[in-house]
Amino acid sequence: MDAAEFRRRGKEMVDYVADYLENIEKRQVYPDVEPGYLRSLIPEEAPEEAESYEDVFKDIERVIMPGVTHWHSPYFYAYFPTANSFPAMLADMLCGAIGCIGFSWAASPACTELETVMLDWLGKMLKLPEDFLAGTEGRGGGVIQGTASEATLIALLAARSKIVKLIQADHPDRSEMDIISKLVAYSSDQAHSSVERAGLIGGVRMKKIPTDNKFSVRGDALQKVLEEDRAAGLIPFFFCATLGTTPSCAFDCVTELGPICNAEKIWMHIDAAYAGSAFICPEFRPLLNGIEFADSFNFNPHKWLLVNFDCSAMWVKKRSDIIGAFKMEPLYLKHDHQESGLVTDYRHWQIPLGRRFRSLKIWFVFRMYGLKGLQAYIRKHVELAKEFESLVRADQRFEISADVVLGLVCFTLQGSNELNETLLKRINNARKIHLVPCQLAGKFVLRFAVCARTTESRHVQEAWCHISHLASELLQELPH
Amino acid sequence: MDAAEFRRRGKEMVDYVADYLENIEKRQVYPDVEPGYLRSLIPEEAPEEAESYEDVFKDIERVIMPGVTHWHSPYFYAYFPTANSFPAMLADMLCGAIGCIGFSWAASPACTELETVMLDWLGKMLKLPEDFLAGTEGRGGGVIQGTASEATLIALLAARSKIVKLIQADHPDRSEMDIISKLVAYSSDQAHSSVERAGLIGGVRMKKIPTDNKFSVRGDALQKVLEEDRAAGLIPFFFCATLGTTPSCAFDCVTELGPICNAEKIWMHIDAAYAGSAFICPEFRPLLNGIEFADSFNFNPHKWLLVNFDCSAMWVKKRSDIIGAFKMEPLYLKHDHQESGLVTDYRHWQIPLGRRFRSLKIWFVFRMYGLKGLQAYIRKHVELAKEFESLVRADQRFEISADVVLGLVCFTLQGSNELNETLLKRINNARKIHLVPCQLAGKFVLRFAVCARTTESRHVQEAWCHISHLASELLQELPH
Numbered sequence: 001m002d003a004a005e006f007r008r009r010g011k012e013m014v015d016y017v018a019d020y021l022e023n024i025e026k027r028q029v030y031p032d033v034e035p036g037y038l039r040s041l042i043p044e045e046a047p048e049e050a051e052s053y054e055d056v057f058k059d060i061e062r063v064i065m066p067g068v069t070h071w072h073s074p075y076f077y078a079y080f081p082t083a084n085s086f087p088a089m090l091a092d093m094l095c096g097a098i099g100c101i102g103f104s105w106a107a108s109p110a111c112t113e114l115e116t117v118m119l120d121w122l123g124k125m126l127k128l129p130e131d132f133l134a135g136t137e138g139r140g141g142g143v144i145q146g147t148a149s150e151a152t153l154i155a156l157l158a159a160r161s162k163i164v165k166l167i168q169a170d171h172p173d174r175s176e177m178d179i180i181s182k183l184v185a186y187s188s189d190q191a192h193s194s195v196e197r198a199g200l201i202g203g204v205r206m207k208k209i210p211t212d213n214k215f216s217v218r219g220d221a222l223q224k225v226l227e228e229d230r231a232a233g234l235i236p237f238f239f240c241a242t243l244g245t246t247p248s249c250a251f252d253c254v255t256e257l258g259p260i261c262n263a264e265k266i267w268m269h270i271d272a273a274y275a276g277s278a279f280i281c282p283e284f285r286p287l288l289n290g291i292e293f294a295d296s297f298n299f300n301p302h303k304w305l306l307v308n309f310d311c312s313a314m315w316v317k318k319r320s321d322i323i324g325a326f327k328m329e330p331l332y333l334k335h336d337h338q339e340s341g342l343v344t345d346y347r348h349w350q351i352p353l354g355r356r357f358r359s360l361k362i363w364f365v366f367r368m369y370g371l372k373g374l375q376a377y378i379r380k381h382v383e384l385a386k387e388f389e390s391l392v393r394a395d396q397r398f399e400i401s402a403d404v405v406l407g408l409v410c411f412t413l414q415g416s417n418e419l420n421e422t423l424l425k426r427i428n429n430a431r432k433i434h435l436v437p438c439q440l441a442g443k444f445v446l447r448f449a450v451c452a453r454t455t456e457s458r459h460v461q462e463a464w465c466h467i468s469h470l471a472s473e474l475l476q477e478l479p480h
Numbered sequence: 481m482d483a484a485e486f487r488r489r490g491k492e493m494v495d496y497v498a499d500y501l502e503n504i505e506k507r508q509v510y511p512d513v514e515p516g517y518l519r520s521l522i523p524e525e526a527p528e529e530a531e532s533y534e535d536v537f538k539d540i541e542r543v544i545m546p547g548v549t550h551w552h553s554p555y556f557y558a559y560f561p562t563a564n565s566f567p568a569m570l571a572d573m574l575c576g577a578i579g580c581i582g583f584s585w586a587a588s589p590a591c592t593e594l595e596t597v598m599l600d601w602l603g604k605m606l607k608l609p610e611d612f613l614a615g616t617e618g619r620g621g622g623v624i625q626g627t628a629s630e631a632t633l634i635a636l637l638a639a640r641s642k643i644v645k646l647i648q649a650d651h652p653d654r655s656e657m658d659i660i661s662k663l664v665a666y667s668s669d670q671a672h673s674s675v676e677r678a679g680l681i682g683g684v685r686m687k688k689i690p691t692d693n694k695f696s697v698r699g700d701a702l703q704k705v706l707e708e709d710r711a712a713g714l715i716p717f718f719f720c721a722t723l724g725t726t727p728s729c730a731f732d733c734v735t736e737l738g739p740i741c742n743a744e745k746i747w748m749h750i751d752a753a754y755a756g757s758a759f760i761c762p763e764f765r766p767l768l769n770g771i772e773f774a775d776s777f778n779f780n781p782h783k784w785l786l787v788n789f790d791c792s793a794m795w796v797k798k799r800s801d802i803i804g805a806f807k808m809e810p811l812y813l814k815h816d817h818q819e820s821g822l823v824t825d826y827r828h829w830q831i832p833l834g835r836r837f838r839s840l841k842i843w844f845v846f847r848m849y850g851l852k853g854l855q856a857y858i859r860k861h862v863e864l865a866k867e868f869e870s871l872v873r874a875d876q877r878f879e880i881s882a883d884v885v886l887g888l889v890c891f892t893l894q895g896s897n898e899l900n901e902t903l904l905k906r907i908n909n910a911r912k913i914h915l916v917p918c919q920l921a922g923k924f925v926l927r928f929a930v931c932a933r934t935t936e937s938r939h940v941q942e943a944w945c946h947i948s949h950l951a952s953e954l955l956q957e958l959p960h
């Protein structure tokens with residue numbers, strides 16, 4: 001395919017993409033296929049000879065679309081949202097064409113510099129403490145990671161490296177292995193599975209702190225475990241607080257936890273993967289109070305801030321902590337400017353070496369929406385969730401399982417877990433809307449997350465009618 | 481921006497992308513900007529109100545392009561190639577529109593299934609042993625990782641988990657920490673910095689095995705270190721072999737190393753990040769001999785196989801090894817089909833949870849080029865490297881520093897390291913072409929890697945004339 005054909009096919013693809021997104025609600029949100037469906041639809045081997053583009057293009061509808069879960073359908077209420085906006089897609093096209101690998105400043109200065117400045121823009125939108133911004137002379141700064149899982153892992157590894165150095169400074173005879181074997185990290189019992197996984201990868205103990213009746217970690221709960229662990233000769237070094245947990249969008253009490261972590265020299269990382277986007281609205285910013293105590297902070301603009309996946313924003317107060325943990329300098333990656341304070345080599349900030357020019361997406365989205373447009377988007381989703389909450393509350397057969405703070409509503413049909421499992425199965429089997437469950441205090445709970453950019457009140461009303469109808473059917477079938 | 485405006489802007493962007501790539505050689509390959517250049521060109525904060533698309537679009541040339549290192553310029557000979565093709569860009573547009581997050585089969589069946597089948601296609605193109613293919617009943621299979629760094633890390637972590645379980649099966653009293661503190665991993669002293677970093681992240685010793693005069697690890701060198709380490713009470717558990725090292729594209733002797741690793745129950749991972757693409761050509765496939773001894777294998781189609789970044793292909797013989805190391809099953813990620821043998825939940829195979837629909841790029845590229853087209857592309861780059869090698873060899877002032885096997889030529893001007901450092905500085909300062917150095921046996925060596933899809937013989941000839949001219953100038957300035 002030469003540039004001339006690309007011009008033609010690219011424009012066709014733009015129309016296909018626009019058609020897909022404009023008409024997405026006509027597609028069934030969750031596919032009917034069975035595992036293994038795709039293999040039989042295509043050849044067993046790659047073709048020897050080039051095929052025509054027409055043949056490839058036709059196969060999008062024949063092979064791919066029947067197996068797609070449409071995350072951008074207004075009938076998709078599962079997991080958490082993943083972002084999708086036209087400006088982000090335009091920026092991604094540009095990113096693909098430039099196709100630079102931005103592992104160091106020299107590998108493409110624009111790629112590194114736009115990222116630093118965009119993370120400063122975003123940090124200011126969130127009113128992050130000055131310490132987290134790079135500016136021209138700051139010691140902190142931001143970076144785009146692929147996912148929140150990577151951000152948590154990086155924070156944990158940086159904290160691990162820091163505590164080892166700190167202890168070895170006083171006890172030069174203690175081996176790294178010996179110290180690591182005594183380390184203990186903490187998170188909420190509601191924290192995402194990726195936090196536990198970060199502990200597993202880093203080879204350190206990870207303990208879950210029990211939450212209160214709002215599914216929130218409180219200061220005294222952490223304090224208690226810290227005392228027990230210190231008494232047992234362990235070394236607490238890392239606490240991952242969650243703002244907006246995955247099961248119920250609960251918020252750890254960072255204003256209580258932060259001072260404890262600071263006093264105990266424990267690295268506090270805040271994971272606000274989903275909720276973080278909301279903090280650009282003044283009315284939701286108090287949810288981030290206590291951020292001043294954190295060493296690192298992360299949230300995913302690729303969830304709820306209209307920047308297509310992947311774009312997970314992470315800030316650290318001291319970039320030397322993160323760089324110190326991973327720096328390697330082979331000659332083939334050295335360049336003239338790297339000793340300058342203005343230069344950031346992002347490869348030291350992340351697990352992969354290579355990286356795409358992802359800040360273009362942030363730049364396009366923030367400029368095309370403006371702060372007000374982004375705030376309006378967040379507010380609309382929260383209103384839709386509140387609307388759904390009211391519908392649930394108005395129906396005596398149901399109950400709300402957790403405070404509705406942002407765009408997630410957790411609810412159950414009054415009755416057993418089995419009843420709710422059956423209800424969810426019927427909802428998903430009907431294929432009209434798509435939800436996933438969670439577990440809260442031993443209960444099987446349904447999660448209704450406002451996800452798609454195109455979700456409107458009528459979709460929420462329709463979804464509720466449908467759920468309510470299926471519940472009625474189910475309850476009628478029960479023996480009285 | 482609504483769909484109607486996206487149709488218009490998207491088509492403009494397609495033309496911009498085509499113009500950029502068609503005319504890329506007219507742009508200076510390496511930018512003139514100084515560190516910090518970009519910050520002053522744009523506002524300090526995100527705009528409150530939405531801006532017009534025209535204003536954003538204009539800034540691509542004003543703000544971004546002056547700071548771009550043009551990796552797809554035919555004058556770019558630095559690092560290793562990164563792929564860029566029109567079919568891959570079309571597939572990426574589709575990927576962005578579908579915008580699904582494929583962490584489990586249910587999250588988007590097409591995303592998972594196409595990936596499994598594409599990795600089988602690619603595995604067959606490479607003539608991988610059957611064990612590495614998923615098929616419908618295989619125990620192995622492939623996965624797309626973001627980068628080779630992640631693949632190496634995943635392999636090391638899987639090996640770590642496996643050896644711990646193995647030892648604990650015989651010695652239930654030995655703690656994981658105690659075992660990990662005795663583990664030792666190995667790689668070539670020529671291995672990429674990411675391999676050492678994987679050891680650092682995994683919290684295990686990593687030793688570098690000295691290479692022979694071809695920069696290749698041989699069996700006896702590994703055997704010697706293994707014996708010493710076993711005698712010292714350490715537990716060897718992981719060897720990362722490199723096929724096509726970053727400094728000089730050297731090949732570890734896998735046919736010697738593999739049987740040793742198998743006999744000693746050491747996980748052998750093969751990292752062929754750059755060279756792997758060449759193995760689709762029968763004449764280069766012998767370089768992969770010994771793969772039958774490996775537990776895992778990885779290379780980057782996003783380097784040299786026309787699939788835009790990121791797309792790092794990894795295969796394992798036993799997927800249970802990799803899944804066993806990381807599996808976590810929170811309720812919100814469970815789905816009906818996950819106990820079925822046909823279902824792959826790729827989140828257990830990787831560090832991040834989220835993942836894009838990257839297999840679309842492979843599918844488009846393989847079909848639009850065909851195996852023959854891809855082979856022709858590899859062969860052309862190797863021929864261009866050989867052409868450059870001949871030019872260097874024909875000039876008595878220069879010497880070739882390592883065997884030219886694929887698309888990389890390592891060479892020096894006869895004389896001191898300082899002389900070569902000066903020559904490289906002048907080459908890069910002239911901005912006509914872009915190269916990076918490496919270190920080989922204590923020598924500062926220039927690397928000439930054929931990178932861009934559009935590189936032709938005339939570019940290579942021009943590059944050589946330029947280098948030769950700068951060398952003449954430099955030599956004339958030296959005191960006789």
